[in-house]
Amino acid sequence: MRAALTILGKDLRLRSRDRSMLLFAVVVPLGLTVLFSFVFPDTEDLELTAGVVDEDGGEVASAFVDGVLPALVDDGLLTLVDVDDAKDARRQVEDGELDATWIVPEGFSGAVAAGETAELEVLVAAGAGIAGEVARGVADGFVTELEQITLAVAVDAQARGGAPSPERIEALAAASQQRSDVIAVEDLVTGGEDQLDNISYLAAGMASFFVFFVVGTGVIGMLEERSQGTMPRLLAAPIPPGAIQLGKSLGSLIVGLASMAVLAVASSLLLGADWGHPAGVAMLISALVLAAMGVMALVGTFARTVEQAENFQSIVAIILGLFGGAFFPIPGEGWLIEVATAASPHGWFLQGLSELVASGELAAVLPATVAILVVAVVTAVPAVVLQRRGLA
Amino acid sequence: MTQVLRCDHLWKAFGDLQAVADISFTIDRGETYGLLGPNGAGKTTSISMVAGLLPPDAGEVFVAGERMHPRATTAKAAVGLVPQEVAIYPDLSARENLRFFGRLYALPQKELDARIDAVLEVIGLTDRASDRAGEYSGGMKRRLNIGIGLLHEPELLILDEPTVGVDPQSRNAILESVESLATDGLAVLYTTHYMEEAERLCDRIAIVDKGRMAAEGTRRELVATIGEQDLVRLDVAGDAPQAAAAIRQLDDLGSVDVEDQAVVCLLDGAAQRLPRLLGAVAEIGVAVMGVEVREPDLEDVFLHLTGAALRD
Numbered sequence: 001m002r003a004a005l006t007i008l009g010k011d012l013r014l015r016s017r018d019r020s021m022l023l024f025a026v027v028v029p030l031g032l033t034v035l036f037s038f039v040f041p042d043t044e045d046l047e048l049t050a051g052v053v054d055e056d057g058g059e060v061a062s063a064f065v066d067g068v069l070p071a072l073v074d075d076g077l078l079t080l081v082d083v084d085d086a087k088d089a090r091r092q093v094e095d096g097e098l099d100a101t102w103i104v105p106e107g108f109s110g111a112v113a114a115g116e117t118a119e120l121e122v123l124v125a126a127g128a129g130i131a132g133e134v135a136r137g138v139a140d141g142f143v144t145e146l147e148q149i150t151l152a153v154a155v156d157a158q159a160r161g162g163a164p165s166p167e168r169i170e171a172l173a174a175a176s177q178q179r180s181d182v183i184a185v186e187d188l189v190t191g192g193e194d195q196l197d198n199i200s201y202l203a204a205g206m207a208s209f210f211v212f213f214v215v216g217t218g219v220i221g222m223l224e225e226r227s228q229g230t231m232p233r234l235l236a237a238p239i240p241p242g243a244i245q246l247g248k249s250l251g252s253l254i255v256g257l258a259s260m261a262v263l264a265v266a267s268s269l270l271l272g273a274d275w276g277h278p279a280g281v282a283m284l285i286s287a288l289v290l291a292a293m294g295v296m297a298l299v300g301t302f303a304r305t306v307e308q309a310e311n312f313q314s315i316v317a318i319i320l321g322l323f324g325g326a327f328f329p330i331p332g333e334g335w336l337i338e339v340a341t342a343a344s345p346h347g348w349f350l351q352g353l354s355e356l357v358a359s360g361e362l363a364a365v366l367p368a369t370v371a372i373l374v375v376a377v378v379t380a381v382p383a384v385v386l387q388r389r390g391l392a
Numbered sequence: 393m394t395q396v397l398r399c400d401h402l403w404k405a406f407g408d409l410q411a412v413a414d415i416s417f418t419i420d421r422g423e424t425y426g427l428l429g430p431n432g433a434g435k436t437t438s439i440s441m442v443a444g445l446l447p448p449d450a451g452e453v454f455v456a457g458e459r460m461h462p463r464a465t466t467a468k469a470a471v472g473l474v475p476q477e478v479a480i481y482p483d484l485s486a487r488e489n490l491r492f493f494g495r496l497y498a499l500p501q502k503e504l505d506a507r508i509d510a511v512l513e514v515i516g517l518t519d520r521a522s523d524r525a526g527e528y529s530g531g532m533k534r535r536l537n538i539g540i541g542l543l544h545e546p547e548l549l550i551l552d553e554p555t556v557g558v559d560p561q562s563r564n565a566i567l568e569s570v571e572s573l574a575t576d577g578l579a580v581l582y583t584t585h586y587m588e589e590a591e592r593l594c595d596r597i598a599i600v601d602k603g604r605m606a607a608e609g610t611r612r613e614l615v616a617t618i619g620e621q622d623l624v625r626l627d628v629a630g631d632a633p634q635a636a637a638a639i640r641q642l643d644d645l646g647s648v649d650v651e652d653q654a655v656v657c658l659l660d661g662a663a664q665r666l667p668r669l670l671g672a673v674a675e676i677g678v679a680v681m682g683v684e685v686r687e688p689d690l691e692d693v694f695l696h697l698t699g700a701a702l703r704d
């Protein structure tokens with residue numbers, strides 16, 4: 001143990017002299033968090049300024065104009081601006097005065113009632129960005145709802161053997177108005193309620209991504225000693241061979257924990273991030289650092305030189321980070337993505353933080369913590385065995 | 393005399409390659425022992441087993457009476473290793489390097505500080521002790537490399553080709569300090585492929601080739617294995633192997649070997665027989681460019697024993 005601490009002390013001294021370490025551990029992740037927060041603006045601050053033109057004037061159109069949109073205005077997401085007609089709306093969108101405009105075309109209600117394809121037009125300003133996406137999403141959501149209801153009515157009408165009566169159409173409109181608040185606009189805009197806010201997600205994602213690189217250099221320390229020529233000296237010293245491995249691992253652990261802790265605190269103080277209850281954060285961070293050490297050590301055992309190890313490590317860290325959503329939540333579904341996300345410690349880490357923030361309860365981090373620790377054990381055990389074999 | 397090191401029939405193979413085959417020797421206090429052999433002879437592999445870095449496939453090593461193996465802390469504490477490649481941390485200063493390795497040998501803090509100062513003095517780095525080792529010249533790095541091996545006052549110091557790639561001046565300084573170490577009672581194991589270094593430093597020398605000990609003894613004993621013969625070296629302009637074949641036709645010659653563009657013969661009474669030698673070569677139409685007659689040295693012993701030159 002004494003020998004391991006001596007080696008630890010030496011390694012920490014060397015790391016502290018290494019500028020690139022500080023860069024990787026703190027400066028770059030914080031910088032990227034700030035940068036990305038501009039690229040993916042916080043959706044909570046999002047405000048959509050838009051107009052609506054009702055050329056239809058029917059029941060269904062009114063469900064949209066008088067039902068759906070006011071609800072969004074009430075939620076503070078939408079500022080509705082009066083427009084005279086489609087032409088005026090188009091001009092305002094082109095001038096950038098409006099982010100978007102919805103146009104309910106003539107015959108919209110009739111088409112819906114007849115069970116035909118009904119289209120809600122959306123004009124989006126060129127620079128509207130996320131706001132434009134939201135405008136499209138609102139329209140899509142409404143139309144999707146309508147299609148479901150229309151289908152039900154059509155089936156109903158067919159059963160009765162005849163075209164829907166005016167009462168039916170009215171019932172349909174009422175139904176769509178009633179269900180309009182069900183449209184998952186909220187989900188679309190904020191990405192769901194039980195999630196980290198934007199800046200926290202970015203900061204935690206960056207921290208989890210870079211910690212793999214931060215611990216990476218430490219866990220391949222044996223290779224480094226070998227390439228530096230100092231390994232024979234360590235092996236010739238009257239210390240148990242395990243002490244070298246232990247000292248190196250402790251170094252990685254400390255540097256990894258320190259960088260994550262600094263990032264959590266710095267992003268909270270400087271950028272207003274909120275990672276959740278400190279104890280839960282500490283548990284997740286500890287598990288993640290261990291998993292990072294295990295993964296990087298295992299990857300390193302397949303390399304013969306330091307450069308090779310660093311290349312292998314970078315590839316694995318980037319892939320795991322991407323699939324875990326360290327940069328942005330991975331869109332899309334499918335078993336491949338699900339498997340990849342489940343195998344990524346980054347993904348579990350971010351999920352754990354989300355659940356911690358959403359529930360406010362410490363126990364919420366347990367599933368994610370356990371999953372990350374499983375990754376740590378599954379990778380660390382073979383890594384230690386392989387490294388021992390390499391020592392002989 | 394007290395025996396500090398004993399190697400008994402060491403064997404080590406890497407896959408199909410037999411790197412060390414049946415190497416045995418002993419070193420006493422105050423004695424400098426040389427392993428002389430070309431690159432790839434198995435010198436580094438041998439000393440790796442002596443220092444406990446590698447477990448032998450067969451055979452045993454005893455240092456100061458303790459059996460050496462990779463977990464033998466007592467035996468390891470008695471050994472100072474100076475690896476062939478400079479083994480220092482370039483981002484640490486000389487003093488920090490010494491302190492780190494001194495701690496691994498569990499020297500008490502006070503003693504350690506005193507030893508560091510003493511070693512810095514010996515290796516002449518007192519003035520530069522706080523500078524980054526990465527900024528040192530090649531010779532200074534080599535000196536620090538040796539100093540770390542000396543720090544804990546080992547009973548056995550192992551130096552693996554410590555002068556390779558060193559300028560002549562630093563080289564001489566290194567050789568001088570090794571000479572004085574043995575005088576202080578240290579047992580020194582010194583590997584080299586330079587014949588002159590082995591002749592100058594080593595009380596006894598083992599000639600190793602392809603993992604085997606071809607001969608062992610003092611310089612005098614080794615040279616005597618060739619007999620009381622003279623060495624004749626003929627530099628030729630033509631086909632050297634053909635010239636050697638012609639000389640072999642003559643009787644009574646100790647040995648005839650080819651070394652590049654030269655034929656090297658060992659024979660009694662060289663002065664009288666030189667004309668016949670030259671005649672035999674001239675007869676087959678090979679021109680002789682130079683003739684040298686002298687007493688044989690270790691280089692010649694190596695050539696005689698292995699049929700190959702020490703240096704390639």
Ligand SMILES: Nc1ncnc2c1ncn2[C@@H]1O[C@H](COP(=O)(O)OP(=O)(O)O)[C@@H](O)[C@H]1O
Pocket residue numbers: 406409411429430431432433434435436437438
């Ligand atoms: N770790 C190793 N793996 C495989 N072969 C090795 C290893 N170490 C040494 N060798 C081989 O063993 C032979 C002896 O090497 P070495 O002991 O380094 O010779 P020397 O020090 O005399 O130059 C060489 O052929 C070398 O290539």
Ligand SMILES: [Mg+2]
Pocket residue numbers: 432435436437476552553
């Ligand atoms: Mg060697």
